[in-house]
Amino acid sequence: EDQVTQSPEALRLQEGESSSLNCSYTVSGLRGLFWYRQDPGKGPEFLFTLYSAGEEKEKERLKATLTKKESFLHITAPKPEDSATYLCAVQGTTLTDSWGKLQFGAGTQVVVTP
Amino acid sequence: DAGVIQSPRHEVTEMGQEVTLRCKPISGHNSLFWYRQTMMRGLELLIYFNNNVPIDDSGMPEDRFSAKMPNASFSTLKIQPSEPRDSAVYFCASSLERTTLNTEAFFGQGTRLTVV
Numbered sequence: 001e002d003q004v005t006q007s008p009e010a011l012r013l014q015e016g017e018s019s020s021l022n023c024s025y026t027v028s029g030l031r032g033l034f035w036y037r038q039d040p041g042k043g044p045e046f047l048f049t050l051y052s053a054g055e056e057k058e059k060e061r062l063k064a065t066l067t068k069k070e071s072f073l074h075i076t077a078p079k080p081e082d083s084a085t086y087l088c089a090v091q092g093t094t095l096t097d098s099w100g101k102l103q104f105g106a107g108t109q110v111v112v113t114p
Numbered sequence: 115d116a117g118v119i120q121s122p123r124h125e126v127t128e129m130g131q132e133v134t135l136r137c138k139p140i141s142g143h144n145s146l147f148w149y150r151q152t153m154m155r156g157l158e159l160l161i162y163f164n165n166n167v168p169i170d171d172s173g174m175p176e177d178r179f180s181a182k183m184p185n186a187s188f189s190t191l192k193i194q195p196s197e198p199r200d201s202a203v204y205f206c207a208s209s210l211e212r213t214t215l216n217t218e219a220f221f222g223q224g225t226r227l228t229v230v
Contacts, residue, residue, distance in 0.1 A: 034218060043205050043221030101170065104157040
């Protein structure tokens with residue numbers, strides 16, 4: 001069974017203090033690894049999809065990287081508006097499964113203070 | 115596009131009552147997903163549809179839960195009878211999936227269900 005473990009559970013940062021979130025996964029074969037951002041009272045908002053080890057994607061202050069066993073979400077010089085819960089999810093290699101059939105991690109709650 | 119639209123946003127009901135959650139996916143998307151989020155279990159997939167047909171309902175917790183998708187623009191998730199342990203936030207998501215193109219799943223704002 002696919003498993004996704006995120007760490008840390010919570011992270012408190014000063015504005016401008018860069019850090020990284022970890023997502024470790026166990027799947028029979030990875031079709032895609034997804035990062036979502038979730039604000040309180042809202043649905044998850046898509047950030048990135050990574051398909052293969054070595055791949056990197058960037059969006060503003062966020063950069064996602066992927067290895068064969070884990071993914072990192074790097075937050076560079078964060079601002080208070082980056083405060084949110086960041087969710088990692090995997091889609092395994094059951095080819096008949098839908099692309100949207102995701103196994104989510106528990107998330108990392110990030111708080112950035114001014 | 116307005117995105118995935120769910121209604122109601124909040125629902126409070128008494129144990130034993132029937133609850134119906136509604137979802138309108140993004141126009142043109144052909145896959146629809148119902149997820150449930152709780153503090154204890156996080157986000158879990160309940161069921162998904164492709165081209166209005168239920169493909170995998172293995173995540174549906176028990177027979178009290180049922181889902182339908184009568185057409186490409188509407189889906190319902192029904193709980194009958196409801197129990198306090200069903201209290202959670204229920205999300206609907208949709209995506210476009212074709213042989214040569216897949217989009218990520220876009221989520222609605224969710225329905226917060228409280229069963230007392």
